[in-house]
Amino acid sequence: xxxxxxxxxxxxxxxxxxxxxxxxxxxxxxxxxxxxxxxxxxxxxxxxxxxxxxxxxxxxxxxxxxxxxxxxxxxxxxxxxxxxxxxxxxxxxxxxxxxxxxxxxxxxxxxxxxxxxxxxxxxxxxxxxxxxxxxxxxxxxxxxxxxxxxxxxxxxxxxxxxxxxxxxxxxxxxxxxxxxxxxxxxxxxxxxxxxxxxxxxxxxxxxxxxxxxxxxxxxxxxxxxxxxxxxxxxxxxxxxxxxxxxxxxxxxxxxxxxxxxxxxxxxxxxxxxxxxxxxxxxxxxxxxxxxxxxxxxxxxxxxxxxxxxxxxxxxxxxxxxxxxxxxxxxxxxxxxxxxxxxxxxxxxxxxxxxxxxxxxxxxxxxxx
Numbered sequence: 001x002x003x004x005x006x007x008x009x010x011x012x013x014x015x016x017x018x019x020x021x022x023x024x025x026x027x028x029x030x031x032x033x034x035x036x037x038x039x040x041x042x043x044x045x046x047x048x049x050x051x052x053x054x055x056x057x058x059x060x061x062x063x064x065x066x067x068x069x070x071x072x073x074x075x076x077x078x079x080x081x082x083x084x085x086x087x088x089x090x091x092x093x094x095x096x097x098x099x100x101x102x103x104x105x106x107x108x109x110x111x112x113x114x115x116x117x118x119x120x121x122x123x124x125x126x127x128x129x130x131x132x133x134x135x136x137x138x139x140x141x142x143x144x145x146x147x148x149x150x151x152x153x154x155x156x157x158x159x160x161x162x163x164x165x166x167x168x169x170x171x172x173x174x175x176x177x178x179x180x181x182x183x184x185x186x187x188x189x190x191x192x193x194x195x196x197x198x199x200x201x202x203x204x205x206x207x208x209x210x211x212x213x214x215x216x217x218x219x220x221x222x223x224x225x226x227x228x229x230x231x232x233x234x235x236x237x238x239x240x241x242x243x244x245x246x247x248x249x250x251x252x253x254x255x256x257x258x259x260x261x262x263x264x265x266x267x268x269x270x271x272x273x274x275x276x277x278x279x280x281x282x283x284x285x286x287x288x289x290x291x292x293x294x295x296x297x298x299x300x301x302x303x304x305x306x307x308x309x310x311x312x313x314x315x316x317x318x319x320x321x322x323x324x325x326x327x328x329x330x331x332x333x334x335x336x337x338x339x340x341x342x343x344x345x346x347x348x349x350x351x352x353x354x355x356x357x358x359x360x361x362x363x364x365x366x367x368x
Contacts, residue, residue, distance in 0.1 A: 001359055002035045002085060006077045006099075007070065007092035010040015010059065011052055014253055016199060017170065017278035018092045018115070023052075024171055028352040030054035037086070039077040041069070066229075067128060074099050082106060088359045095132060097139040104142055109362045112143040114153070114165075137161065144362050147355075149276040152296045166358055169301075170276045171348035172285030174339065176262035177255065183263060186223070186247055193221040193247075194321070195264035195288070197257075197279040198271060199228045200235045205270035205293070205311045207238060212317035214243050218325050220265055221245045225252050261286035266324050266331055269298060270311055276301055284342035289334035291320050301346075305337035 005022050013019035026036045030053070037056040047059045058080060062073035070093060078099045081089055089103055094114040103110050114136070139146050140163040148154040148165040157163045180190065194213065198204040206224060213222045222243075227250050228235065239248055252260060261267070261282055266289040269280045280301055283290050290306035292298040298308070307324065309316040324331055 001087040001363060003029060003037070003088050003090065003359060004081050004084070004086045005036070005038045005090045005092065006081065007074050007096040008038070008040065010045035010057065011038050011055065012045070012254075014251065015044060018113075020253075020278060021113075021170065022092065023055075024348045025352055025355060026055040027053040028348060029356065032352070032356065034356075037084075039073075039080070041073045043069075067131075070095055071099075078102060081108075087363045090355075090359075091143070094135045094139050097135045097142055100142045101138075104144070109365075110143040111145050111147060111358065111362060112139055113147040113149065114139050114157070115149070145358065147358070150297050151300050166354075168351060168354040168358070169346055170278050170281045171351035172278075172282045172342055172346050173258065174285045174343050174347060176287050177258045178262075179255070179259055180263065182252065182256035182259045186249060188221065188223065188247075188263075190263040191265045192219075193223045193264060195223050195225065195260055195267045195283075196270065197225040197260075197267075197283075198277075199231075200224075200226050200238060201228050201231050202234055203272050205272065207234075208311050208314050208317065209268050209270050210238060210241055210243075210246060212314050212321060213246065214241065215318045216321045216325070218245075218321075220325065221247055223260060223264070224248045225250075225257070225260055227251045258286065261288060264288055266291055266334075268317075268321075269293060270317075271295075271298075272311060281342065281346045284338040285346065287335045287339040289324065289331040290338055291317070291324065302338070303341060305341045306334050 005026060008018045008022045009015045011023040013023045022038050026038050029036050037058060039058045041062040042059050043062060043064055045059060049057055060073055060076045062069050074096045088109045088111060091100055091112045097112055100110045100112055140161045146165045147168050149169050151167060154165050154167050157165050196209050200206050222245060267283040269290060269292040271277050272293060272295060290302055292302055292306055292308055293311050294308040307320055309320045
């Protein structure tokens with residue numbers, strides 16, 4: 001098949017979950033004999049690269065604005081694909097649902113991965129939340145098929161819009177990396193730190209994690225991996241901590257990121273909204289003990305293979321941190337169970353097979 005992926009910042013991944021998804025899925029589809037093109041943004045990826053791991057790359061401009069970055073680039077990408085012969089178009093992000101209309105009118109086969117419930121995110125103002133609400137509705141009528149990466153999100157679309165969707169979760173590599181180059185760079189030791197990974201935005205609760213860790217008496221360090229393009233004041237406040245045990249690394253991708261995930265004592269997932277969070281699945285795949293905010297999406301992914309706390313009760317996070325620090329045998333149990341669960345449910349090969357089957361049905365006109 002000839003497949004195009006639109007709506008991400010492009011590959012190789014250097015921003016977030018959708019970019020990692022686009023990279024992992026596209027390279028595996030190419031290895032299975034498909035012709036895949038990923039559209040990206042000139043302000044995020046190298047414009048000189050035309051091929052990456054066999055995947056074709058088209059780089060187009062975007063308006064550098066919190067609200068217009070995604071739609072401006074997806075609009076241009078949509079115009080571009082109309083002059084190409086693709087069997088299936090895969091759009092990412094429900095905010096891009098409006099752009100699936102024109103390809104559908106012209107008879108193209110379109111799939112939309114809606115992601116999580118973006119309107120719940122604190123970073124959006126009233127206008128931004130309204131746009132996402134409208135986009136959710138458009139997602140139920142414009143594409144040939146929508147994909148949800150969490151069963152909780154699938155239930156939301158069914159309950160609110162009576163719209164069925166195809167559930168395909170996020171994927172992860174399986175197993176730990178043996179190297180420690182990134183640890184040496186930041187002066188860290190294996191299992192000598194607690195790991196937190198996320199875009200540094202209020203609803204992801206990095207401030208809750210920092211505050212809880214400050215209250216824990218331990219020689220472990222807290223490594224905060226992530227950044228955000230439009231949260232400078234929030235990030236500035238985070239970094240004002242006087243605790244020398246807390247290390248902010250900024251964005252880390254590729255092997256460095258996998259090293260961090262492979263060598264943590266345990267991992268904290270503090271997000272509140274969204275679908276299946278990529279970093280949570282990746283933490284499981286790398287054999288981490290996980291301490292997660294107790295929300296349905298995290299319960300769905302992690303099950304009994306980890307521990308839970310509530311961001312509404314910061315003291316519970318500090319208490320759970322102390323418990324895991326004092327009980328290494330429980331940390332080891334969670335590591336084994338989390339990796340086994342990821343191997344059973346969340347490998348990229350399984351995810352790729354699910355998308356491949358869906359694309360074949362869409363191409364044949366057998367899925368709506």
